[in-house]
Amino acid sequence: MGKITGFMEIERQAEAYEAPPARLKHYREFVLRLSDKQASQQGARCMDCGIPFCNNGCPVNNIIPDFNDLVYQQDWRNALAVLHSTNNFPEFTGRICPAPCEAACTLGINRDPVGIKSIEHAIIDKAWENGWVQPQPAAQKTGKKVAIIGSGPAGLAAAQQLARAGHAVTVFEKNDRIGGLLRYGIPDFKMEKNHIDRRVQQLEQEGVVFKTSTLVGDWPTQTTVTNLAKQQISVTELQAEFDAIILAGGAEQPRDLNTPGRELSGIHFAMEFLPQQNRVNAGDSLPAQLLATGKHVIVIGGGDTGSDCVGTSNRQGAQSVTQFELMPQPPAQENKALTWPYWPLKLRTSSSHEEGCQRDWAITxxxxxxxxxxxxxxxxxxxxxxxxxxTGQMTMSEVPDSEQHWPADLVLLAMGFVAPVGSVLGAFGVDTDARGNARAATDNGPEGKLAYATNVPNVFAAGDMRRGQSLVVWAIREGRQCARAVDEFLMGCSTLPR
Known part of the structure; x- marks a missing residue:
């Protein structure tokens, strides 16, 4: 702890945003990171609380008080080392993680919490600008080969950890570019894709081989991510060539809405809409791009994906954007005495909502x-x-005579994802749980079964493939932990952090 009275003297400093009229004209990031002085002052607010609940609030268990203090002291290189010791890709989490660590901040009980996410953002951006992020190839090779299916945050984290342990790692991705749902599910205005590209370059220099446009197993019967796979590799080929396989694909099977009129054209899943704009931003030509321009857009689903649809629709020039949520409107302020240090239910207004959107709750x-x-x-x-x-369960009933008609030229279904696409799991013969995810425990089990191991010998699962739709920070955590389990499986023990 650097400044003992900092939390009493210094207020929270939020990151600045480019004004909505300006940022709606482009798809670039518009969040302005803290200056060195602002980040130092924010780090000084960390209050030596005794038990840093922020560590447990963070799924990768970032050592938050330490890097807060180092930033306060302006020791940026060591702050980077502390941050990288638990998180392979803080430039991803510093942009798109909802920051459960801040919800768990002890200072947040009666004041604004420390701006942990903004400090993380400042550390990693400064590190890249100064050339401090360098490849760390393994000094010795083990001779073991690992295949990773899926190049999202779970797959990339596992790949980096295993490559640094000396294994030969090959990542297979069915799309034409690396990144999974980070690449084609997150709008560029939230995270520009050069952040993925430079990490891919780093991983390649660490020995990771990437194979894009390659489908493993059978062609999926249902997927909303545009499939550009040009070649196919069988499970038999993979099992013959590699000593271990990690299934790290995303949860791409969307929740549908079986409502009369669903067959009408103009009704699309969010993940049919969002990836197209990302492809266009990357330079692809899509003559039949799905656009919101001049349309009345209805977004069904009140989560982050729905918010991304709002922001993209506004940038495309929608005539109006309306977002529906089935659940009641949350309170503007949570009851901290009941919820802290857990993630609270409260009204959250995203930057996309601020750009223009009518929101409505408790509506079906x-x-x-x-x-x-x-x-x-x-x-x-x-x-x-x-x-x-x-039963104590919440039940829903329709309010009589409450029907309402809303004009709609484009309807985007953003109600979450129910499971990973089953074709890969089925091709490997992996057992699934009740939700269709790969069945694998996060801790070592009886009879020597390792964490993240499936019922199929040599096959492991991590990230959305195992836990279902979740946050990028959970994917990184599971990728790291799965890498340790695979290293232990291959070598008998592991020095990789868990």
Whole structure:
């Protein structure tokens, strides 16, 4: 702890944003990182609380008080070393993680929490600008070969850890560029893709081999991510060539809305809409791009993916954007005495909402209406939520005479993802849980079964493939932990951090 009274003297300094009228004209990032002085002052607010709940609030267990203090002292190189000791890609989390660490900050009980995410953002951006992020190839090779299926944050984290342990790692990606849902699910205005590209270059210099446009197993029967795979590799070939295999694909099977009129054109999953704009930003030509330009857009789903649809629609020049959420509107301020240090339920307004959006809660979609085969309106009704006195579960009932018609030229379904696409899991014969995810425990089990190991010998699973739709920071955690399990499987023991 650098400044003993810092938390009493210094207020939280939020990162600045480019004004909405300006940022709506482009797809670049618009968040301005803290200056060195601002980051130092923010680090000084860390209050030596005795038990740093922020560490447990962070899924990768970042050593937050340490790098806060180092930034306060302006020791940026050591702050980077501390940050990288737990997190392979802080430039990803510093941009798109919702910061559960800040919800767990002890200072946040009665004041604004420390701006941990903004400090992390400042550390890693300064490190890249000064050339401090360098490849760390293994001094010795083990002769073992590992295949990783999926190049999202879980796959990339596992690849880097295993390559640094001396294994020969090959990452297979069905799309034409590396990054998984980071590449084609996150809009560029939230995270520009050069952050992925330079990490890929680093991993290549550390010995990782990337094979894009390559599908493992059978062609999926349902996926919303544009599949550009040009070649196919069988499970038998992989198992013959590699000593261990990690399944680290994303959760791409979207939750559908089986409502009358669903067959009308103009109704699309969010992950049909968002990747197209990312491809265009990357220089691809899409003559039939799905656009919101001049349209009344309805976004169904109140989470982050829905927010991304709002921001992209506004940048494309939508005539109006409306977002529906089935659950009631959360309170503006959580009851910290009941929720801290856990992630609270409260009203969250994203930067995309601030750019222009009508939001509505406790509303259900009854049907879609259309003309000449195209959607023209969404018909909704209000709902009430009540707790069942016997089971304690919340139940929903429709409010009588509450139907409402909303004009709609484009409807985007952003209600989350139910499971990874089953074709890869099925091709390997991996057992799944009740939600369709790969069945694998996060801790070592009986009879020597290792963490993240599936029922198939030599095959492991991590990230969304194992836990379902989740945060980038959880994917990095699972990729790192799975890498340690694979290293232990290959070598009998492991020095990789868990």
């Amino acid at each position: 979609t009854k049907r879609f209406e259309g003309k000449n085969g195209r959607v023209t309106a969404v018909v909704t009704a209000r709902v009430e939520w009540q707790k069942d006195p016997q």
